[in-house]
Amino acid sequence: MNVIYTDNNATTRVADEVIEEMLPFFGGFYGNPSSMHTFGDRVGKKIRQARQKVADLIHADPDEIIFTSCGTESDNSAVFSALNARPDKKRIITSNVEHPAILNLFKFLRDKKGYDVVLVPVDKKGDLDLDLLYDSLSDDTAIVSMMWANNETGVIFPIPEIAEKVTEKGILFHTDAVQAAGKIPIDVRAAHVDMLSLSGHKIHAPKGIGVLYVKKGMKFFPYLIGGHQEKGRRGGTENTVSIIGLGKACELAEQHLPIMNTQVKELRDYLQNKLLEKIPGVSVNGDLENRLPNTLSIGFDAVEGESILLMLDKEGICASSGSACTSGSLDPSHVLMAMEVPFKSAHGTIRFSLSHYNTKEEMDHxxxxxxxxxxxxxxxxxxxxxxxxx
Amino acid sequence: MWEYTDKVKDHFMHPRNVGELKDANAVGETGSLNCGDALKLFLKVDENERIVDASFMTFGCASAVASSSALTEIIKGMTLDEAAKVTNGDIADYLGGLPKEKMHCSVMGKSALQKAIADYRGIQIMEKPGEMVCECFEVTDLEIIDAVKANGLETTEDVTNYLKAGGGCGKCLDRIEEVIASVKAEG
Incomplete structure (x- = not known):
């Protein structure tokens, strides 16, 4: 059976070009990039090129790129570094629709470390309550972390505006851009962000590779303390193969950005409109004017998400649900609950997330x-x- | 992905006895839209209190549909006294087992069945006797005590798997622990 893959916010297919780029480094080119011999530096050179390509995608300098093991490590590293840099400050601020990599970390810091955590709410469209955010910025605030785009609904937060307001008060600003990368343009310089997280497997690189951008000149406290790798900012021998793959994936992501915002967006809109036209009792979740071009979160009244997913699965269609039954928790997702999506459709919400590999025939199916x-x-x-x- | 048995998958993809039973003379309803699953069970009971037909309508996940479907097959032909003895474990066993996180689907089947039997006999089931513990899913201490005793539950997680209690906001987890402890103390 053919697989129709529309779960790209969960993970993506590793691009053929990425695999081709990586293959030699699984085999003959196994050197350690830190070694003082030419053999090791063949890998070292590829890693330097990859670092440049990652930096290019987000308009950073290569020196500002730290390779990590995943988006979660990047998020944790950023927050712990900020807390070490501002040890006397006790307030930390995020939104209530973040990925668990931030949300659960903040809850841990609140419950176990005594931090004063502000969870900024969103409205029914999933847009952030900016007034509340700005009002909660205090002298005692160490860091604000806000996702650039939401994984479930695709709703985009106005990061450049938020970052400017936060950093002009001398507060550190981090953004989890895992879902935004490769889907909308990211310019860390123009956006004033201090730290930014990326994940390889969301942009057609393999799993197990992440990036933390740390703005030049900022004091950074490593999360993994060890050797000199990543200029002492992240110990541990590099995941050389995946870094090389990620470099290629970032180059491709840059090239595909226009396609994402035309072809992929048109497919997403086509799918959305056809579902709305053919099925009664359907509602789309999230700010329609302010969404990632590939994401569709859509709720079906009076039916439950897991049942829908299994029926899609029988046809080889991969999607995910905003309901709980799939994750073991029993309430609808925290994102849909935060947006006050009514139960009647929250339990029956399905997320389709597309990529440039999708076709119109697949949408029809x-x-x-x-x-x-x-x-x-x-x-x-x-x-x-x-x-x-x- | 859940590890469902072939029997669960079969009962989900090809549910038996779906829909409203036009000449039903007993109906049992449990769950709600808010909870994420609900079951409406229809029975046709003859003058000898034998269930001659049964059907269901279910909103919920695959295991909720499969549990409902299995329930109708199990109870058809039983007398009400026999049906009253059907446990949630019987439903799960009929399906070759359910993932532990999905045991509440079988509990929902038992609950709807009890309500249908009471409906036929004209017995008013007191709405939710006992003290409310889980506000999210409206579960009382008596229900928790019953489930702990019947299924040998040990932890709050077990209770959530069987009754959903504690699976929402989580505020009642401490109280659930107390209830489990009280059952253990009784021996």
Whole structure:
């Protein structure tokens, strides 16, 4: 069975070009980039090139790029560095729709370390309450961390504006740009961010490689203390193969950015409009005017997400749900709850996240499968009768 | 992805006895839209208190649908007295087992069945006897005590898996722990 992959906010297919770039370094070129011999430096040279390509994607200098093991490590490193840099400050601020890599870290810092955590809420469209954010900036604030784009809804936060307001008060600013990278332009210089996290596997590189951008001149406290790698900012022998792959992936991401905002966006809109047209009792979650071009979070009244996913799965269609049943927790996702998405559609929310590999034929197949799945599930739902919610 | 047995998958993809039973003379409802799953069970009971037909309508995940479907197969042909003895474990066993996080789906089946039997016999089930412990999923201490005793539950996580209690905001987890401790203390 052919796989139709529309779960790109979860992970992406490793690009063929990326695999090709990496292959020699699994084999003959196994040298350590830190070695003083030419053999090791063949790898060292490729890593320097990769660092340049990563820097180019976000308009940074190569010296500002630290390779990590994943987005979560980047997020944790950034926050702990900020707390070490500002040991006397006790307030830390984030949003209530962050990825667990930030949200659970902040809850840990609140519950176990006594930090005063401000979780800035979002409105029903998923947009941040900026007034509350700005009002909560105090002299006692160590760091503000705000995601650039939301993984579930694709809603984009106005990072350049927020970063400027935060940093002009002397407060450190970090952004988790894991979902934004490769989908919308990122310019760390123009955006005034101090630190920024990226993840390789969301942009067609392999899993297990992340990036932390740290602005030049900023004091950085390493999270992994060890050798001299990454200029002493992250100990541990480099994941050479994945770094080389990530370099290629960033180069491709830059090239594909225009396609993402035309072709992929059109496919996403096509899918959204067809689903709205063919199925009653459907609502799209998130700010429609302010969303990643590839993401569609869409709720179906009176049916449950896991059941929909399994019916899609039978047709080889990969998506994810905003409901809980898939994760083990029982409430709908914290993002949908924060947006006060009504239960009637929150439990039946599906996220489709596209990439440039998707086609219009695939969207048509998804629509056809969804029409039949929703019809089947509503026929057995006690909350759906005569074509409407009861 | 959940590890569902082939039987669960089969009952989800090809559920038995779906839909409203037009000449039902007993109905049991449990769950709600807010909870994320709900089951409406229809029974047709003859003059000898034998279940001659059963059907269901379910909103929920695959294991909720499969549990409902299995329940209707299990109870068809039983007398109400026999049906009253069906446990959530019987439903799970019929399906070759459920992932532990999904045991609450089988509990939902048992609960709807009890309500349908009470409905036929004209017994008013007191709405939620006991003290409310989990506000998110409206679970009382008595329900927790029953589930702990019947299934040998040990931890708050077990209770969440069976009853969902504590799976929402998590505020009641300490109270659930106390209830478990009280059952253990009783021996």
């Amino acid at each position: 998804i629509v056809k499968t969804m029409v039949s799945a929703i019809e089947t599930l509503r026929a057995m739902s006690p909350f759906w009768k005569d074509g409407k919610l009861v």
